[in-house]
Amino acid sequence: MAMRSLVSVVDDDESVRESLPDLLRQFGFVAEAFSSAEEFLASDCIGRTTCLILDIAMPGMSGPDLQRELTCRHQDIPIVFITAHQDETLRPRVLAQGAVECLLKPFSETALLAALSAALRVS
C-alpha cells in the first residue's frame, strides 16, 4: 500500500464529507472531500487521486454519471461506491460496470479498509 496517496470523497451529505476524510487521514491517506461530481471534475485532484469514494445518488450528476465521464476522459481511477439506499440489486450492477466495491451506509471501518486495499491493489 503506497502511503500518502490521495483518496477523494464525493458526497452531497455533509456529515459524510466531515467524518470520512478524518477517518481516511487516521488510516494514513491524504483525503479531499467534494460536495458534487461537478466540483470534483473542476478540481486539480483527478490526476492525483488513487481511489475515489463516490456516493451514488446525488443531485445533478450522479455517481455512475461521474464514473462514465471519467472513463471517457481515460481517467482510470478505482471507485468505491457508497449509498444509503438499501437496494440489493445495486451492488452487482455497479460492480459489473467496473467499480471496485459498493458499500451500503452505514459501513464499518473494516469494510472501508478492505475496499480501499482492493482499490489500491487495482491501481
Add this chain to the structure above:
Amino acid sequence: MVMAECELSTGIQSGLGSEDRFRSIVDGIPSLVTILTPAGELEFANRQVLEYFCATLEELKNWAPFVHPDDRSRVLASWKHSVETGASYDIEHRIRRADGVYRWFHMHGFPLRDPDGRIGLWYVLLSDIDDRKRAESLLEGEKALLEAVISGSPLPDVLDALCKVVDSTAEGCFTSVLLLDRTGTEVGFVAAPGLPSEYKQFLEGHPVDCAGGPCGMAITLNTEVIVSDMASDTRWERGGFPTAALACGIQSCWSSPIRSSTGEVLGSFAITSRQTGRPTPFYRVLMEQFTHMASIAIERMRSEEALKRSEALLAKAQRLSATGSFWWRAETDDIKWSQEAYRIFEFDPAVTMTHELIRTRVHPEDVPLCDEIINSARGTGSEFEYELRLEMPDRSVKYLRVVAHATKDQEGRVEYIGAIQDMTQQRLSEETLSKTRSELAQIARAMSLGALTASIAHEVNQPLSGIITNASTCLRMLDADPPDLNGARETARRTLRDGNRAADVITRLRALFGKKGVTSDSVDLNEATREVIALSRSELQRSRVTLRTELADGLPAVTGDRVQLQQVILNLLLNAVQAMNSVDDRSRRLMIRTEREGEDHVRLTVQDVGVGFDGKDVDRLFEAFYTTKTSGMGIGLSVSRSIIESHHGRLWAAPNDGPGATFSFSIPCVQQTVKGSRNLDATRTLGVANSEHL
C-alpha cells in the same frame, strides 16, 4: 195521395162513370201510379209513368224487361207472392229509364178489396229513390273502406276498393290512384281496377313530371288538372299520353293531387270517362271526398309502417341492451310488459302479467324488498330505482336494475313507466373487476409499504453512517500516541449531532404518519350523515339493505373536521352493511339516528341486525388489526375511535337485545357563545414543513 186513392176507388166503384175525371186526377198526381188487375196484369198507368218509360200502356204490360236484369227474378217472385196471397207489395229495385239509364225505385203496392173481402184491383206507386240509394251505397262503400284502412288491409287492396266504390257510384267512369314511391319522383303503385291493364302499365312506366299526363302534372304542380277532351288537348303531345288514353277509350280525365295532412303530395286521384266533359258539382264533391279518403289510407299505412319500423327498432334495442320496459297502473294493477321484459323473466309473452306472477320469479331473499317497493310506490307515486335478484326455474340467479318514473293519467291515477335492465353479465364482470381491484390494492399497499421503508431507511442511514465513521475516527484519535484529544472531542461532537439528526427523522416521520393537523369547522352532523348515505346508496342497494334514518331536527352543529367525521360515519355504516352480508333469514335493516345528548353533546347511532359480537369482545373491537370479518384489516374501528377522541368525544359499541349490534359516538356540540379553533394552525404548519423535508 190518400185523397187520390179515395177518388180513384170511388170512381171505379161508381162504374167508372167519369173515366176522364179519374184520369185527370191521377195524371195530376206528381208521382208514378199504376193499377193492376187481381191477376197482376197492368191495367192502367198514369201520364208520369208513360212519360218516364216513353212507352205505351200496351208496351208496358210486359214490364219485366224494364227491370234491371240483376233484380228481375227477385222482383217477379215478390210480385207473384203478393198477387197470390194479397200481401202488400214492397220492394226496391232498378228500372230502365227511357234514356237507358237504370234508376233505383221503391215499389209500393196494395190491394183494393170489395165488401166481401175479395181483391178488386192493385195499386202500385213507383217512387224514384236513386239519389238516396246512391248516397247510401257511397256511404256503405266509404264505411267499408275506412274499416279496411283501420283493420290494416294492404294499401293496394284498399286503393283498389276505393276505385271500385267510385266506379260503382259514377256510371261510365273509371277511377285511378297513383301512389308515389319513397323517393317522390316515380310512380310506385297504380290502382285502376276498371281500366285496361295497358293503361295501368303505361302509367307505371312513366316518370312523374308535367309531360307524364294529367296525373303526373297534378302531382308535379300540386294542383287539380282537368282534361275535358283528350283528343284536342295539346299539353302532352310529346309524352304520348293522349294516344295511350284514347287507345283505352278514355276521352276525359280529371285529376287532383292527394296531399298528406302536412301538405306533402303523396300521389294523385283521377276520374276518367269514355265521354268528353268537365266534372259536374256532384263529381267535384266525389273527387274531393275520395281524394281525402285516399290520403287517409296512404298516411295511415305510412304511419303504421313507421310505427312498425320503430317498434322493431325498439325491440332490437331492448334486446341488445338487455333492457325491457313496463307500464303499471298502481290503482288497478294493470301491467304491460315489452317482449324483452318477458324474455328477461323467462315468461311466455302470452300470459297476463301480475305482481303475484312476478313474485314467483323474485329471489326469495328479495321478496320482502320487492313487496316493500311495490307498496311504497303504490302510495307515493314517486320515482323508484332499485336492484333486485331473480331466481330462475333452473336455480340460476339474475341481477336486475329497475328504474321507474311516475306520471298521472287524465283521471289523476298513478301510472309508472319503467325499465328493467338485466345486469347479470355486468354484475359478474364487476365482481371479477372488484376482485382484481382489491388484489391490486393489496399489491399496491405492499409496494408503497416497501417504498416507505426504503425512504425511512435512507433518511436514517445517512446520519447513522456519519455516527459510525465519527466513532471510528474518535477511537483511533484516542488510541494514537499521543492521543489527539482535540480531534477526538470534535468527532464525538459530530457523533452527537448525527445522533440527534437521526432522532429528528424519527420524530418527523411520526408527525407525518401519526396525528395530522385537523381542520376545525362548524359541522352539521345531519348534513354530513346525509352525504355519507348518498355516497353509500348504491352499496346499500347492492347489499339489499333497507335504510331508515331518524335525523333529529334542530341538531346543534359540532366543531371538527367534517371529512374525518364522515370517514367515521362511513366506516360505521359499511361495517353494519358487512355485518349483514350473510343475513338471509330476515330483512337487512339498518338504522341511522342522530339526537342530542344532554345539553352539550350530540350523538350518532348506527344499528344493524347483522351477526353482532360477543359482549366480552367489546374492548377488543377497537384494537387495531382485530376483526370479525374475513376481509379487511380491522383497522377501521381503532382509527374511528381515535378520530372521535381527537374531537373530544367517545365511540362505543353494544350488542343488541335481538340480532345485530349498535355503534354510537358522541361529541360536544358548539357552545353558542364560544367560538374559535383549538390552536391547530401550528400543527398544520409543522406538517407542511415535514413533507417538504421528505
